Amino acid sequence: MRPLMRAPDVSELRRNAEFVMAAAQPPHQPCTGQGQDPSASGVTILPLAVRGLGFNVGGLRILSDVTLTLLPGAPTVILGPNGAGKSLLLRLLHGLVEPTAGEVSWAGREGDAARRQAMVFQRPVLLRRSVLANVLYPLRLAGAADREARAVAALDLVGLTALADRPARRLSGGEQQRLALARAAATNPDVLFLDEPCASLDPAATRAVEGIVATLAARGTKIVMTTHDLGQARRLAGEVVFLHGGRLLEHTPAAQFFGAPASAEAASFLRGELLAA
Numbered sequence: 001m002r003p004l005m006r007a008p009d010v011s012e013l014r015r016n017a018e019f020v021m022a023a024a025q026p027p028h029q030p031c032t033g034q035g036q037d038p039s040a041s042g043v044t045i046l047p048l049a050v051r052g053l054g055f056n057v058g059g060l061r062i063l064s065d066v067t068l069t070l071l072p073g074a075p076t077v078i079l080g081p082n083g084a085g086k087s088l089l090l091r092l093l094h095g096l097v098e099p100t101a102g103e104v105s106w107a108g109r110e111g112d113a114a115r116r117q118a119m120v121f122q123r124p125v126l127l128r129r130s131v132l133a134n135v136l137y138p139l140r141l142a143g144a145a146d147r148e149a150r151a152v153a154a155l156d157l158v159g160l161t162a163l164a165d166r167p168a169r170r171l172s173g174g175e176q177q178r179l180a181l182a183r184a185a186a187t188n189p190d191v192l193f194l195d196e197p198c199a200s201l202d203p204a205a206t207r208a209v210e211g212i213v214a215t216l217a218a219r220g221t222k223i224v225m226t227t228h229d230l231g232q233a234r235r236l237a238g239e240v241v242f243l244h245g246g247r248l249l250e251h252t253p254a255a256q257f258f259g260a261p262a263s264a265e266a267a268s269f270l271r272g273e274l275l276a277a
Helices: 010-016 086-094 131-142 147-158 173-185 203-218 230-236 254-259 264-270
Strands: 048-057 060-070 076-079 101-106 117-120 191-195 222-226 239-244 247-253
Touching: 048 086, 060 086, 060 101, 076 086, 076 230, 086 117, 086 191, 086 222, 086 239, 117 173, 131 147, 131 173, 147 173, 147 203, 173 203, 203 222, 203 230, 230 254, 239 254, 239 264, 247 254, 247 264
Parallel strands: 060 247, 076 222, 076 239, 117 191, 191 222
Antiparallel strands: 048 060, 048 101, 239 247
16 A cells, blocks of 8 residues: 655745745735836835844854845845855844844834745755645745736746646756745745755756846845855845854945955955965
């Protein structure tokens, strides 16, 4: 007798925070081929203000005194050497981790913030369902009346329409990451956090993901992402947040950061030199 397949549950997605936490309120803008700026209605959760943010574990300082403001607009790319605190900062901003110091505030709209943002990780966690069903799932949780149309539009955005009926876990790595982006994009978040979304992908899959990210940014979604790929950062970033040793050393327009970094640490990082902790 064939064993029963484990039924998917909400906790599987919540543990990985990979779907938009929009269960209580339908997103305010449909995902269409000619999407508009989701902040056009004047109800965006941005700007995001961070004041004195810190995180310690067992007396060890991981992140310290980070203060910055993220505005609507071009993508913000978080750079820094290994151990700088990039992924931790992303999780603190998204609300997955509680800071031990400081605060994160969303334009005075704390009640809306959790429902109007999403996060996608290096390794997407997919439900044991079809490609289309994976995109429909968070829309159903959000109570979106037009979920079928929006799910189809999201798959079209990432080039997976022809694979809509395929089991999601049979997709290639690049296709799975594009599905994760579709699932997030379908709910039209104001802010989309991406933690090294191309780290495990080949060049062709990386180009495809970068194209999707650029399209989402052009439609008005604020992208906040980490990457170790400086070429990718140059292609996508509107501004750069540079961390080293758990501290914020620079928050500057991308052209300025890559052309004339203000800190010696950033200059060394761009030259590919090892940085002392």
